[in-house]
Amino acid sequence: KYTHGIVTLEFMKEVARLSIKENGPLLAQKYLSKYGIILVIEPHFPKTYLDGSAIFVDKDNPIIGLTIRFNRLDNFWFTLMHELAHISLHYGKGVTVFYDEIEGVKIPDVDINEKEADQMASESLVPASRWEVSPARIIPSLMAAKSLANELGVHLSIVAGKVRHEGGKYIYLSKVVNDTNVRQFFPGEKWSK
Numbered sequence: 001k002y003t004h005g006i007v008t009l010e011f012m013k014e015v016a017r018l019s020i021k022e023n024g025p026l027l028a029q030k031y032l033s034k035y036g037i038i039l040v041i042e043p044h045f046p047k048t049y050l051d052g053s054a055i056f057v058d059k060d061n062p063i064i065g066l067t068i069r070f071n072r073l074d075n076f077w078f079t080l081m082h083e084l085a086h087i088s089l090h091y092g093k094g095v096t097v098f099y100d101e102i103e104g105v106k107i108p109d110v111d112i113n114e115k116e117a118d119q120m121a122s123e124s125l126v127p128a129s130r131w132e133v134s135p136a137r138i139i140p141s142l143m144a145a146k147s148l149a150n151e152l153g154v155h156l157s158i159v160a161g162k163v164r165h166e167g168g169k170y171i172y173l174s175k176v177v178n179d180t181n182v183r184q185f186f187p188g189e190k191w192s193k
Helices: 009-020 024-034 073-090 112-125 128-132 142-152 156-167 174-178
Strands: 038-041 052-055 063-066 097-100
Touching (some): 009 024, 009 073, 009 112, 024 038, 024 073, 063 073, 073 097, 073 112, 073 156, 097 112, 142 156, 156 174
Parallel strands (some): 038 063
Antiparallel strands (some): 052 063, 052 097
16 A cells, blocks of 8 residues: 655665666565555557556545556656656545656646656756766766766666766766666567567
8 A cells, every 4th residue: 555755865875776777676666565556558549659557546545557668767767757757746635547648749738747857857866966066967978977876876878868867968878778688678569569
């Protein structure tokens, strides 16, 4: 059973630290279940841009759904943190479902709830105070990204994703983010190619 208020920034950072484990996505699913949060993986729905959702209809167990539309660890962890942020910030405040398109869709007027969730998700993975003083912010190199990832205790692809997103240059560190495979952890799903 979920206890309201358990999902804090520190809780999310603890979940994010599971990213360095070989089977981090599965460990995150198991960890969240101990706190009454159900993590469901469902293959991406064709002709949609849905990456994740936070569903609060069952007051005892908030549900996070992830589609793994992009088969990359950076996207998995950011989307998971974004949905956890919705639980932290918006659970019990009148909204029962959030549907999120995290990457690749340009929405001109993203509402305040989404901006808050993005900010908290980002802070849980790569805190602004650490990002601002990191060479990775200025130099999109593998060495700088590795250094920051090691310092934070998160998977290298998370920092690489941040470097690419913040700089708006998705050619940097492509091998790091594209050489990951999240779907392998959920072989029971019917993944499209």
